[in-house]
Amino acid sequence: xxxxxxxxxxxxxxxxxxxxxxxxxxxxxxxxxxxxxxxxxxxxxxxxxxxxxxxxxxxxxxxxxxxxxxxxxxxxxxxxxxxxxxxxxxxxxxxxxxxxxxxxxxxxxxxxxxxxxxxxxxxxxxxxxxxxxxxxxxxxxxxxxxxxxxxxxxxxxxxxxxxxxxxxxxxxxxxxxxxxxxxxxxxxxxxxxxxxxxxxxxxxxxxxxxxxxxxxxxxxxxxxxxxxxxxxxxxxxxxxxxxxxxxxxxxxxxxxxxxxxxxxxxxxxxxxxxxxxxxxxxxxxxxxxxxxxxxxxxxxxxxxxxxxxxxxxxxxxxxxxxxxxxxxxxxxxxxxxxxxxxxxxxxxxxxxxxxxxxxxxxxxxxxxxxxxxxxxxxxxxxxxxxxxxxxxxxxxxxxxxxxxxxxxxxxxxxxxxxxxxxxxxxxxxxxxxxxxxxxxxxxxxxxxxxxxxxxxxxxxxx
Amino acid sequence: xxxxxxxxxxxxxxxxxxxxxxxxxxxxxxxxxxxxxxxxxxxxxxxxxxxxxxxxxxxxxxxxxxxxxxxxxxxxxxxxxxxxxxxxxxxxxxxxxxxxxxxxxxxxxxxxxxxxxxxxxxxxxxxxxxxxxxxxxxxxxxxxxxxxxxxxxxxxxxxxxxxxxxxxxxxxxxxxxxxxxxxxxxxxxxxxxxxxxxxxxxxxxxxxxxxxxxxxxxxxxxxxxxxxxxxxxxxxxxxxxxxxxxxxxxxxxxxxxxxxxxxxxxxxxxxxxxxxxxxxxxxxxxxxxxxxxxxxxxxxxxxxxxxxxxxxxxxxxxxxxxxxxxxxxxxxxxxxxxxxxxxxxxxxxxxxxxxxxxxxxxxxxxxxxxxxxxxxxxxxxxxxxxxxxxxxxxxxxxxxxxxxxxxxxxxxxxxxxxxxxxxxxxxxxxxxxxxxxxxxxxxxxxxxxxxxxxxxxxxxxx
Numbered sequence: 001x002x003x004x005x006x007x008x009x010x011x012x013x014x015x016x017x018x019x020x021x022x023x024x025x026x027x028x029x030x031x032x033x034x035x036x037x038x039x040x041x042x043x044x045x046x047x048x049x050x051x052x053x054x055x056x057x058x059x060x061x062x063x064x065x066x067x068x069x070x071x072x073x074x075x076x077x078x079x080x081x082x083x084x085x086x087x088x089x090x091x092x093x094x095x096x097x098x099x100x101x102x103x104x105x106x107x108x109x110x111x112x113x114x115x116x117x118x119x120x121x122x123x124x125x126x127x128x129x130x131x132x133x134x135x136x137x138x139x140x141x142x143x144x145x146x147x148x149x150x151x152x153x154x155x156x157x158x159x160x161x162x163x164x165x166x167x168x169x170x171x172x173x174x175x176x177x178x179x180x181x182x183x184x185x186x187x188x189x190x191x192x193x194x195x196x197x198x199x200x201x202x203x204x205x206x207x208x209x210x211x212x213x214x215x216x217x218x219x220x221x222x223x224x225x226x227x228x229x230x231x232x233x234x235x236x237x238x239x240x241x242x243x244x245x246x247x248x249x250x251x252x253x254x255x256x257x258x259x260x261x262x263x264x265x266x267x268x269x270x271x272x273x274x275x276x277x278x279x280x281x282x283x284x285x286x287x288x289x290x291x292x293x294x295x296x297x298x299x300x301x302x303x304x305x306x307x308x309x310x311x312x313x314x315x316x317x318x319x320x321x322x323x324x325x326x327x328x329x330x331x332x333x334x335x336x337x338x339x340x341x342x343x344x345x346x347x348x349x350x351x352x353x354x355x356x357x358x359x360x361x362x363x364x365x366x367x368x369x370x371x372x373x374x375x376x377x378x379x380x381x382x383x384x385x386x387x388x389x390x391x392x393x394x395x396x397x398x399x400x401x402x403x404x405x406x407x408x409x410x411x412x413x414x415x416x417x418x419x420x421x422x423x424x425x426x427x428x429x430x431x432x433x434x435x436x437x438x439x440x441x442x443x444x445x446x447x448x449x450x451x452x453x454x455x456x457x458x459x460x461x462x
Numbered sequence: 463x464x465x466x467x468x469x470x471x472x473x474x475x476x477x478x479x480x481x482x483x484x485x486x487x488x489x490x491x492x493x494x495x496x497x498x499x500x501x502x503x504x505x506x507x508x509x510x511x512x513x514x515x516x517x518x519x520x521x522x523x524x525x526x527x528x529x530x531x532x533x534x535x536x537x538x539x540x541x542x543x544x545x546x547x548x549x550x551x552x553x554x555x556x557x558x559x560x561x562x563x564x565x566x567x568x569x570x571x572x573x574x575x576x577x578x579x580x581x582x583x584x585x586x587x588x589x590x591x592x593x594x595x596x597x598x599x600x601x602x603x604x605x606x607x608x609x610x611x612x613x614x615x616x617x618x619x620x621x622x623x624x625x626x627x628x629x630x631x632x633x634x635x636x637x638x639x640x641x642x643x644x645x646x647x648x649x650x651x652x653x654x655x656x657x658x659x660x661x662x663x664x665x666x667x668x669x670x671x672x673x674x675x676x677x678x679x680x681x682x683x684x685x686x687x688x689x690x691x692x693x694x695x696x697x698x699x700x701x702x703x704x705x706x707x708x709x710x711x712x713x714x715x716x717x718x719x720x721x722x723x724x725x726x727x728x729x730x731x732x733x734x735x736x737x738x739x740x741x742x743x744x745x746x747x748x749x750x751x752x753x754x755x756x757x758x759x760x761x762x763x764x765x766x767x768x769x770x771x772x773x774x775x776x777x778x779x780x781x782x783x784x785x786x787x788x789x790x791x792x793x794x795x796x797x798x799x800x801x802x803x804x805x806x807x808x809x810x811x812x813x814x815x816x817x818x819x820x821x822x823x824x825x826x827x828x829x830x831x832x833x834x835x836x837x838x839x840x841x842x843x844x845x846x847x848x849x850x851x852x853x854x855x856x857x858x859x860x861x862x863x864x865x866x867x868x869x870x871x872x873x874x875x876x877x878x879x880x881x882x883x884x885x886x887x888x889x890x891x892x893x894x895x896x897x898x899x900x901x902x903x904x905x906x907x908x909x910x911x912x913x914x915x916x917x918x919x920x921x922x923x924x
Contacts, residue, residue: 031622031624032622035621035622036621036622159497159498159901160493160494160497160498162493162847162848162849162905164901197900197901198900359821359880359882361849385624386624387624387823387852387880390849418821418849418880420821420899420901420902420905421899421902424899437882437883437886438659438660439621439626439659439882440882440883443624443882
């Protein structure tokens, strides 16, 4: 034991002499804590397995609020509290049914109502189908071709972009705006090809947004395999047109009271200046919400836990914010931004993890270009040994986005894990704890803690 | 159609004018082919599901030889042929049995004989257990403590290294040399903690090497959960010492005839100069050998297929080499190197993919430092848009390693995918096709093809 007491400080001095900075040693400490003693994985297991789905307004969402508050209290953070926020309360109702009907045959296919969708008539909705690839094609077909039909948006994910989020962005208008646009031309319902590269049997749910002044027609996601089959059948010459039948009894209830859950370590030098690190606590009703976004919230809590565990006392106040209602309303993010303005809070930076708990690649920065160049120049080499050194220009996240409007000057940062597997499971029942790798998750938490440490140390001044 | 014919060349010219090099356009073409029309995933599915396990000397290995030869012939490569090689032929026999015996209780635990191990006596082997953490501890205990016992090597993977291969390297001596060393002190058997970070119920097999002059004692891997339980029981005070029982009837048969499978595209300018790209065709008997190394062989074949598909005629001869017997002998790699010398072949570079079909990070180079710096300086930016730009110093692979001794000057390169998930499934029945992500696999093939293209274009001269 005595020998160790002598050797360890010597090692420390030697490492410094060998050109390793205090920062690189501190980051190594952060990683060691995350990888050797990390709590992220066990916390995520609890959230997924003991609580599970937690769509805004649900019992699961309330349980997640209560448990994460208690968890952060038990960690002994300086302050743990809730922010009230009224959230949309949509419920799926019974499991949906759907069939392709062609020439006296009836083929069952997997669908899932889009979040926010209205129900079909009680006995379901049956109509001829028309396939379109885009909102533009819909427009060009017009009322003459669309009226009375179920519109089938079938534009596939483009495989060419390297980041899968780009493909998601390119295909996403079909789900978000498709139902509302199709209604304008007299469509009676909409089915949307699931937003994924994967060819499988899982419908991927997700929000759609109706034009408040327009007619609301029922809308559902269909699995990619079923979409391919439907498209194939539509191309065959048949005596009768292909029809589609689906039944869903989802509904939107009155807004419900819910909460953002916040934990803080108070700054030792600039307690009034805040660095936020967060993810969203709500998930889709079909999933455990492991990667979306259980990983992000548990990593955010872990950042603060690591700081306490390694006795790092930050200069600024560090806040873990578990946002409510990212999936279907963003009310938590908006409330957080609104209160920041009302309370005249000073925000240095906000970091969001909402792209899955996959192996880290780096971070994207929404900052003045000059500042971005400085921080990249100073920090990239520190992340290199951890394969998390891709510091790119442009970034942020849905929940921290509103902060930019209410607190000008705040630097927004998106945590960037590898994107390849995310949309295989996104918004499906496959988004479960078992699909999260412990080390990938922990490395993400360590990368996030390291970045928050560097922001805290520098105050973003170089 | 006509418009496209006009626009595409214009786009090409515009891209050139915008500073995109011919190389970057060619690489984009390679990626598009891999991602849009790729065959890697379907070929891997065939190898895993129609052929499956393919340990050297097995029926599966021969089927894999026949099928990959036929596949490359069907692709129309310029030359497809086999290289004869005699390989070890070890067979596991019946499924192993094992129990922890403590105070009249008997606890079944999952084990798997190490590759190359001898059998236990027919009725199994029962003896008191002694746990050690290292070969050094074994030595310090000596014959007094070890004789007549089953030695339990239980040093866990170190979680701190970022690359999991480092932890594998640090723990691997227990499996490779443990049985042989323990026999020197009179041990009657050896069980080794599975070489993985994961705490689960799967024993991870793998080769052990006996000292040819020593006593050969039976050796098996035990799952990490069972290892933790056994270690816990050994620490309890008990009236009777903890005993371990295991039964395995594996054996080593006479060497068998097998083959390296080789496909070539002949160089248009320097046909006598060879660039090798390869992986190993054999796998452990317990697994489909998806990541180890079905991905590597199918990616290697894909490199040549992509070149043909995009009409790229290489200057040098490009060879896909599917090595036999990496897992328990390396005879294929040795034969390839030996024949290269005998035939006075000229080898420019050899690239190996044997670290799993995970998302690409980059490549490691075993090259003169000056050359490494030049190629990094010239190529890194080309791989940046594909997140595969980690070009590190030092690399290679087991199968291409022997080439360095027989063809001095050849540059050896290891393909580096992300390493986090590899050892979760390595050498277990979980190494199946379902655990491979299509895009990660395809991105790897594209990165490899892009690197081979750059080597071919430059001849490694800058």
